[in-house]
Structures are given as structure tokens and as C-alpha cells.
Amino acid sequence: MQWKIPLSDIDFGPEEKIAVDNVLQSRWLTMGSVTQEFEQAFAAYVGAKYAFAVTNATAALHMACVVAGLGEGDEAIVPSLTFVATANAVRYTGATPVFADIVGEHDLNISYHSVENAISEKTRAILVMHYGGYACDMPSIMELARERGLKVIEDAAHAVGSELDGMKLGVWGDVGCYSFFSNKNMTTGEGGMIVTNNDAYSQRLPLLRSHGMTSLTWDRHKGHAWSYDVVGLGYNYRIDEIRSALGKVQLGKLTANNDRRRCLTQVYRDALQELTPQVVVPFENHAGISAAHLMSVLLPAGTNRSSFMDSMKSQGIQTSIHYPPIHTFTAFSGGKAKYSLPNTEEIAAREITLPLYSAMSDEDVVTVAKAIAHALIPA
Numbered sequence: 384m385q386w387k388i389p390l391s392d393i394d395f396g397p398e399e400k401i402a403v404d405n406v407l408q409s410r411w412l413t414m415g416s417v418t419q420e421f422e423q424a425f426a427a428y429v430g431a432k433y434a435f436a437v438t439n440a441t442a443a444l445h446m447a448c449v450v451a452g453l454g455e456g457d458e459a460i461v462p463s464l465t466f467v468a469t470a471n472a473v474r475y476t477g478a479t480p481v482f483a484d485i486v487g488e489h490d491l492n493i494s495y496h497s498v499e500n501a502i503s504e505k506t507r508a509i510l511v512m513h514y515g516g517y518a519c520d521m522p523s524i525m526e527l528a529r530e531r532g533l534k535v536i537e538d539a540a541h542a543v544g545s546e547l548d549g550m551k552l553g554v555w556g557d558v559g560c561y562s563f564f565s566n567k568n569m570t571t572g573e574g575g576m577i578v579t580n581n582d583a584y585s586q587r588l589p590l591l592r593s594h595g596m597t598s599l600t601w602d603r604h605k606g607h608a609w610s611y612d613v614v615g616l617g618y619n620y621r622i623d624e625i626r627s628a629l630g631k632v633q634l635g636k637l638t639a640n641n642d643r644r645r646c647l648t649q650v651y652r653d654a655l656q657e658l659t660p661q662v663v664v665p666f667e668n669h670a671g672i673s674a675a676h677l678m679s680v681l682l683p684a685g686t687n688r689s690s691f692m693d694s695m696k697s698q699g700i701q702t703s704i705h706y707p708p709i710h711t712f713t714a715f716s717g718g719k720a721k722y723s724l725p726n727t728e729e730i731a732a733r734e735i736t737l738p739l740y741s742a743m744s745d746e747d748v749v750t751v752a753k754a755i756a757h758a759l760i761p762a
């Protein structure tokens with residue numbers, strides 16, 4: 384399908400090609416100096432003490448759950464309105480995800496009160512996900528977690544570059560996880576980063592990333608080591624130099640691209656307010672600076688969403704849904720509704736994600752808004 388306006392697009396140019404070519408010419412492809420440079424640049428950018436590049440954010444979330452101490456018999460509170468990876472990461476450790484509701488129409492993030500109500504004697508961690516790059520109520524959630532002795536893991540897959548109270552999202556909690564999947568604000572194709580300020584975690588994370596081994600092929604190549612011990616269970620969650628090279632270049636473009644995304648979001652708000660005021664645009668009064676990853680809107684209650692999406696498609700505009708709530712999936716509910724998450728259920732059924740990427744023009748946004756107005760005309 385050739386879209387007139389796709390949902391997302393990458394910002395790749397000659398800089399990325401040169402960076403990849405330099406890696407190819409170096410003849411060293413697996414994790415090495417380029418990855419170290421990427422990690423240092425990323426840590427400095429978000430203001431974290433430690434950053435470890437990994438194969439994707441799902442791996443980062445898994446490692447985060449392991450260092451947070453989750454295991455069999457434990458519970459972790461997670462939003463249901465997120466990508467399934469947030470909850471899967473909890474399950475990889477044998478722990479149980481317990482789903483919390485979202486705030487409401489104007490804030491699609493996890494609700495502080497719902498988190499508080501979900502805490503039991505088995506709860507060990509809270510996983511927050513900054514929906515669309517908009518900050519969760521981190522000051523309150525961190526205070527609650529500290530009071531109850533819980534760890535906080537930030538799924539910052541949408542939120543690379545987002546800030547709250549002058550601090551980047553991903554560094555508020557005990558551990559933060561970012562995704563560089565191809566539709567994200569910066570991309571390496573597949574890729575991710577895990578950040579922390581915790582010294583003990585920083586010792587454990589590289590071991591989890593690479594089979595629990597005390598040295599890497601790179602260390603042996605550099606002559607720093609000739610053998611290794613295996614000191615615990617680990618995985619192969621390593622990134623490679625090609626993707627780290629892409630990451631370094633993409634990180635350099637992030638500030639400008641996030642600025643552009645925020646501008647486009649405002650153009651959307653204005654155009655939708657004028658053309659389709661019945662469509663709700665969440666996060667109008669959000670706190671902080673958003674990475675504006677998603678352009679989510681809520682259709683009027685009762686709108687046939689699939690007919691709406693068909694109409695948008697026939698006008699050449701790609702739309703998507705973020706997300707079918709996790710607690711409704713067969714693998715999480717056994718097909719039976721165990722949870723009552725009224726806000727999540729009502730709002731997720733009305734959600735539509737519109738195209739948003741830095742190369743979009745203001746005119747593209749107006750085209751999308753007009754297409755929405757057309758799609759909403761009763762047949």
C-alpha cells in the first residue's frame with residue numbers, strides 16, 4: 384500500500400550511511416568502541432550515571448525486572464494501555480503483572496490512585512509507561528514507591544528526550560528503558576537502551592546482557608582479557624556496532640526532531656479544534672516537555688472505528704491504534720475479563736493514532752484533519 388501520508392517515517396540521510404560505512408570499514412561489527420561512545424553520549428543526554436545499549440527495549444525491560452528483584456510469587460503493577468512488552472517483561476521473571484487503570488480522557492497514563500489500590504503484600508515494583516512521550520505523575524508515583532519500598536521501572540519507549548521538572552524521563556525511576564524500533568523518535572532499526580543511577584545495578588546489567596560473562600569478545604580483541612568466568616545467568620541482549628553507529632547519529636538529530644514533533648502536534652490541535660471539535664486530543668495540559676511520539680486522538684463515543692479507519696485508508700492516510708488493552712488479551716485473561724479498568728476500556732476503544740514524524744509538513748497535518756472531518760460525516 385502506497386500511503387499519501389504514512390503513520391511514521393524515519394529521518395535517515397547521508398550521515399547515517401557514512402556512520403555505517405565507517406563501521407564496515409573498521410571490520411569490527413559486534414559490540415565495541417562505537418557502542419561505548421553511543422552509551423556515553425546517551426547517558427550524558429538523559430543525565431544518567433550508566434547507560435547500556437541492548438538489542439531492543441523488551442530486553443531492557445526484562446533486565447530491569449531482573450535487577451529490580453522480581454521473581455516467582457511477586458507482583459508488579461503495570462498499565463494495561465501499553466505495548467504487551469511492558470507486561471511480558473514481568474512475566475519473563477515468573478512474576479505476575481497486575482494491571483492498573485489510566486487517569487482518563489485527557490491523560491492516558493497510569494493513574495496514581497489505581498496504582499495505590501493495586502498494591503498488595505506481594506507487590507515489588509511499579510512499571511510506568513509514558514504514553515506517547517507524555518510524563519506520568521512521577522513525583523507522586525516515586526513518593527508512593529519509596530514509602531512502600533517498591534522499585535520503579537520506567538518504560539520510556541515513547542519518551543526519549545521527554546522531560547518533567549527539568550529531568551529527563553527514564554531517569555526518574557530506579558531503571559529506565561528506551562526503544563529504538565523503527566517507528567520511534569530515534570531509531571537503529573531494532574535497538575534499545577537501559578539507564579540507571581544505581582551502582583549495584585550497573586554491575587549486574589552488563590552481565591545480564593551477555594551470558595553472565597565477565598569479559599566480552601571486544602575485551603579479548605583489545606588484549607584486556609584472554610578468558611572469562613560466567614558468574615550468573617545471562618542472556619544475549621547485545622546490540623552491534625552498526626546499530627550503535629546509527630544511534631549516535633540519530634541521537635544528534637533528536638532535539639531538533641522532537642521540537643518539530645511538538646510543533647506538528649500543536650498544528651494538529653489547532654486544525655482539529657477548528658475542523659472536528661468533537662474529537663478529543665488528550666494531554667492538552669500535560670506537565671513537562673513531551674517527545675511527542677504519538678498523535679493520539681479519541682473519536683466521539685459510538686463512532687465505528689473500523690469504518691473510520693477504512694475511510695482514512697481510502698483517503699491515503701495510515702492510522703493505527705495504541706493499544707488494545709493487555710488485560711483483554713487471551714494470554715493475559717484466559718479470554719475472561721478478570722479486571723475492571725473502566726477508563727482504559729472506554730478510552731482504548733475510541734483511540735486512533737494519526738501520522739506524526741519530523742518530515743511531515745504543516746499542510747500534511749491539515750490534510751489529515753480534513754480527512755478526519757470527511758470520515759466522520761455520517762454515511
Ligand SMILES: Cc1ncc(COP(=O)(O)O)c(C=O)c1O
Pocket residue numbers: 438439440441442465466468469512538540541561562563564574575
Ligand atoms: C511502550 C512500549 N514498550 C516497549 C516496547 C518494546 O520495544 P522494542 O520493540 O524495542 O522491544 C515498545 C515498542 O514498540 C513500546 O511501544
